[in-house]
Amino acid sequence: MSDDETVVVSARRMLTADVCEFELRRADGALFEPAGPGSHITVHTPSGEARSYSLTSDVSDRSRRVIAVRRDENGRGGSRSMVDEVHDGDELVISAARNAFELVEAPSYLLVAAGIGITPIRAMLVELLRRGVADVRLVYLSRSRDETPYLEEIEEIAELTGAGADSMTLHHRTIHGAFDWWPLLEAPGERHLYVCGPEPLQNELRALTMHWRPSRVHMEDFAGVSAFGEISLPFEVDWQPTGARIPVTSDQTMLAALEGAGIDVDSSCGSGTCGTCRLSLVEGEADHRDVVLTESERAHFVMPCVSRAVSDRLVVAPITVVPQ
Ligand code: FES
Known part of the structure; x- marks a missing residue:
């Protein structure tokens, strides 16, 4: 890079x-x-x-x-x-x-972390407290107290802010069992939900927030998705700046094909979750397999680390080139 x-x-x-x-x-x-x-x-x-x-x-x-x-x-x-x-x-x-997990301005936040997923959520919590946002609720899940990074710090924050159990919940699954999400999710109001945790937790919370506006539900999971998890047919990709036409084989990612042709595309996670490899989609229909792009963005952008083509060919360009 x-x-x-x-x-x-x-x-x-x-x-x-x-x-x-x-x-x-x-x-x-x-x-x-x-x-x-x-x-x-x-x-x-x-x-x-x-x-x-x-x-x-x-x-x-x-x-x-x-x-x-x-x-x-x-x-x-x-x-x-x-x-x-x-x-x-x-x-x-x-x-x-x-x-790729930006904290947007909102009057109310529900932050959910599981295990090591506390890392970005902790940065958000610190920032929201610094900004003086009053309506912040944290649910932090872990197996036990011993397996809870930043445990004392979160407890201190709860004590200092006077937040207590109403807005800072430490839930240890081996002690407390399953967490009852519905009371927190039933009435979304103006609240934004930020979740960092494993896929099963994200799936559960996605299912429970089907009635929320999608733009208010934000999820982060570096485990990512696979470019080969579904049927993967070969296709071609044209690099618009030079006009180079590059074949993408069925066992190769579009990103690997571009890099193999000497095209330098910035990338990070390689799993469709971080947003780094975003390219402009100039022409063609993409088979989007990432978890980054919104529905409206999918018409104009593609993540080549995991996504492929529905059409025979895609034309892509760096995002500094505005799609026609
Ligand atoms: S490298 Fe992270 S989304 Fe493609």
């Missing part, structure tokens, strides 16, 4: 037995570009895997980026190498911050 930069790990601490927080500062001591709550960065981990992590803490502090990484024993190795091999003073290469 062209906007990669080298940072130094200025502090690390274990938040739970398997979640480690890293504080990163620019090697030259300069400030980072501004980033809003909900932003993420891509980290080139020691294992060689690139991984996207949400910024947590107060993102208005531009002297540092703070991320928290859950060590996934069964993952591809990126998170394990971060927790096991990255120490104070080490250098890492990270991307600029990007935001």
